[in-house]
Amino acid sequence: IYDRAGIALSAAKHDMVYSRLARRLRAGGDRTFADYLARLERGDEQEWETFINSLTTNLTSFFREAHHFELFAKYLKGVTERRPIKVWCSASSTGEEPYSIAMTAVEAYNRFDIPVQIVASDLDTNVLEQGRRGVYALERIEKLSRERVAKFFLKGTGSQEGYARVRPELQKLITFTRINLLDARWPIQGPLDVIFCRNVMIYFDKPTQYAILKKFMPLLREDGVMFAGHSESFLHATDLFRSLGRTMYERADGRR
Numbered sequence: 001i002y003d004r005a006g007i008a009l010s011a012a013k014h015d016m017v018y019s020r021l022a023r024r025l026r027a028g029g030d031r032t033f034a035d036y037l038a039r040l041e042r043g044d045e046q047e048w049e050t051f052i053n054s055l056t057t058n059l060t061s062f063f064r065e066a067h068h069f070e071l072f073a074k075y076l077k078g079v080t081e082r083r084p085i086k087v088w089c090s091a092s093s094t095g096e097e098p099y100s101i102a103m104t105a106v107e108a109y110n111r112f113d114i115p116v117q118i119v120a121s122d123l124d125t126n127v128l129e130q131g132r133r134g135v136y137a138l139e140r141i142e143k144l145s146r147e148r149v150a151k152f153f154l155k156g157t158g159s160q161e162g163y164a165r166v167r168p169e170l171q172k173l174i175t176f177t178r179i180n181l182l183d184a185r186w187p188i189q190g191p192l193d194v195i196f197c198r199n200v201m202i203y204f205d206k207p208t209q210y211a212i213l214k215k216f217m218p219l220l221r222e223d224g225v226m227f228a229g230h231s232e233s234f235l236h237a238t239d240l241f242r243s244l245g246r247t248m249y250e251r252a253d254g255r256r
Contacts, residue, residue: 001051001052001055004048004052004182005052005123005180005182006181006182006203006204006208006212007052007055007203007204008203008204008205008208009055017055020054020055021033021036023054024036024047024050024051024054028047049125052123052124053123053124053125053126053127059093059199060093060094060096060097061096061140061143062096062099062100062140062141062143062144063100063143063144064096064097064100064198065198065229065230065247067246068196068198068227068246068247068248069100069101069104071225071227071246071248072101072104072105072194072227073104073105073107073108075193075194075225076104076105076108076109076116077108079193082115083115084115084116084117085105085115085116085117085193085194086116086117086119086190086191086192086193086194087101087105087116087117087118087119087192087193087194087195087196088118088119088121088188088192088194088195088196088219089101089118089119089120089121089196090121090179090181090195090196090197090200091121091122091196091197091198091199091200092120092121092122092127092128092131092176093122093124093127093131094127094130094131095120095127095130095131095132095134095166095174095176096136096140097120097196097198098118098120098131098174098176099131099134099152099166099170099174101118101196102116102118102170102173102174103148103152103170105118105173106151106152106170106173112169112170114173116173117173117175118173118174118175119174119175119177119188120174120175120176120177121176121177121178121179121188122178122179123178123179123180123181125178128176128177128178131174131176132176133165134165134166134170134171135156135160135163135164135165135166136153136163136164136165136166137162137163138155138162138163138164141153141164149164151167152166152167152170153165153166153167154167181200181212182208182212186215188219190218190219190220190221191219191220191221191224192219192220192221192224193220193221193224193225194224194225194226194227195216195219195220195224195225195226195227196226196227197212197216197226197227197228198227198228198229198232198247199229199231199232200229201228201229201232201234202229202231202232206236209234209236209237210236210237210240213234213237213240213241214237214240216240216241217240217241217251217252220251222251222253222254222255223250223254223255224250224251224254225244225248225249225250226241226248226249226250227247227248227249228247228248228249229247230247232247234249238252239252240252242254
């Protein structure tokens, strides 16, 4: 799993890994862990994908770490050039984060027709599909203001009662795609204005984090910003990124 996805699993994760491996054994009809490992080593790509998906936790919510979206809105309002603004949400999970980015941008411009392009990526194909659909149980949006719900969601009726769908005008601002941050090449073209890489680096050891940050840096504009999770620190990569406070970063050679 480390070689495939860069995920570093400590001994503290033993019970979680055991539980999720056991589910895969039952689902695939393997009798022992050795049998399951042999299947993976034979190159069962579909099972590798399912296995990796099962080990990644997708804890997310709309406007999680809300101060980042306030800072993002401020960044947008500070762009005076007439040009497309490119944003990469590199750990999009089930879509709440990229849709929060899109809502923030629409509110900043006060219209849906905005010059903002958002790429939302994740390693987990299942959560990407959820994000593409843009359908959420009502309890997932209950903490949003009534104004935001009315502006950005359509509530279901009949068989869809209890769910809400993101409005098409918001969906069209986002492109969902699968990206493994460990891949040698990413289907991402810079320069990017903003990178959201929140609560994913915690899965990686320091050398892997550094390697990813080293690839982020040339993709980001010299005056661009990157947002990280509240529990993440990049003191080991100060030659690449400089903290602006509140888990917002700029390139170490940036010119903000």
